[in-house]
Amino acid sequence: xxxxxxxxxxxxxxxxxxxxxxxxxxxxxxxxxxxxxxxxxxxxxxxxxxxxxxxxxxxxxxxxxxxxxxxxxxxxxxxxxxxxxxxxxxxxxxxxxxxxxxxxxxxxxxxxxxxxxxxxxxxxxxxxxxxxxxxxxxxxxxxxxxxxxxxxxxxxxxxxxxxxxxxxxxxxxxxxxxxxxxxxxxxxxxxxxxxxxxxxxxxxxxxxxxxxxxxxxxxxxxxxxxxxxxxxxxxxxxxxxxxxxxxxxxxxxxxxxxxxxxxxxxxxxxxxxxxxxxxxxxxxxxxxxxxxxxxxxxxxxxxxxxxxxxxxxxxxx
Numbered sequence: 077x078x079x080x081x082x083x084x085x086x087x088x089x090x091x092x093x094x095x096x097x098x099x100x101x102x103x104x105x106x107x108x109x110x111x112x113x114x115x116x117x118x119x120x121x122x123x124x125x126x127x128x129x130x131x132x133x134x135x136x137x138x139x140x141x142x143x144x145x146x147x148x149x150x151x152x153x154x155x156x157x158x159x160x161x162x163x164x165x166x167x168x169x170x171x172x173x174x175x176x177x178x179x180x181x182x183x184x185x186x187x188x189x190x191x192x193x194x195x196x197x198x199x200x201x202x203x204x205x206x207x208x209x210x211x212x213x214x215x216x217x218x219x220x221x222x223x224x225x226x227x228x229x230x231x232x233x234x235x236x237x238x239x240x241x242x243x244x245x246x247x248x249x250x251x252x253x254x255x256x257x258x259x260x261x262x263x264x265x266x267x268x269x270x271x272x273x274x275x276x277x278x279x280x281x282x283x284x285x286x287x288x289x290x291x292x293x294x295x296x297x298x299x300x301x302x303x304x305x306x307x308x309x310x311x312x313x314x315x316x317x318x319x320x321x322x323x324x325x326x327x328x329x330x331x332x333x334x335x336x337x338x339x340x341x342x343x344x345x346x347x348x349x350x351x352x353x354x355x356x357x358x359x360x361x362x363x364x365x366x367x368x369x370x371x372x373x374x375x376x377x378x379x380x381x382x383x384x385x386x387x388x389x390x391x392x393x
Contacts, residue, residue, distance in 0.1 A: 099126075103130065174216075193215050288336070295372070
């Protein structure tokens, strides 16, 4: 992999999602001030505009690309030669697939350092109903999703779970007109966290999975019970398997399997695709399956075959 000498900060989001406001604020911050020129590439025009005085004061030059067919490697190379930027900010058009950008050959030394996605909380449900495939393409590799213009009565935990099923590593932030909101997961879980065995009903599996991923310390040492389908990835070892469920990320053909590593003496007798009821103690360990990071590891006390669920799909409401 080529070394990144010109970092790209990729800003994605639909029109009027707050991209320009966020970037205008960021460009003026002390932590963003380093030597050299910043190249700001604008791919759409919203109601908000950049202040030329601020851009000049922060050594930022602007290039505009209005049509997707003009967003080419040759065009970017020409900008690199002309401006010789130290960093590049791209305010990407919300109707262009981010996956197309990811496939592009970039100028030598250019590489994405960070992708941030802005979402207007007041229009999020409308976009999800009408443009879900474009939005999912937008967030599948993003580093951060910022929901702005939120109201406290909005179903914010549901929004967060929807992001996490598509991109588990993305940081999700909620803001209202006054700034960042507090921990939205202070709402009560739909299961008894203090029970000797926390029973996860099928309809609550998605809520549990995301909450355990965000707050593993809340489950460390506790015992959980749930129904799931068996996955047996290669190289995991005979005494390990992954019990989990399938969640739809975009459409029926675009799904992901949500499950945690589980160790059990019963694992060698299990077959891939089999349905089981698992009772297991929750621990936290570093695993290769979690890219060497710490994550939930289940130590199964009981693994019993069970009937398949009528609806395997995971929901986050």
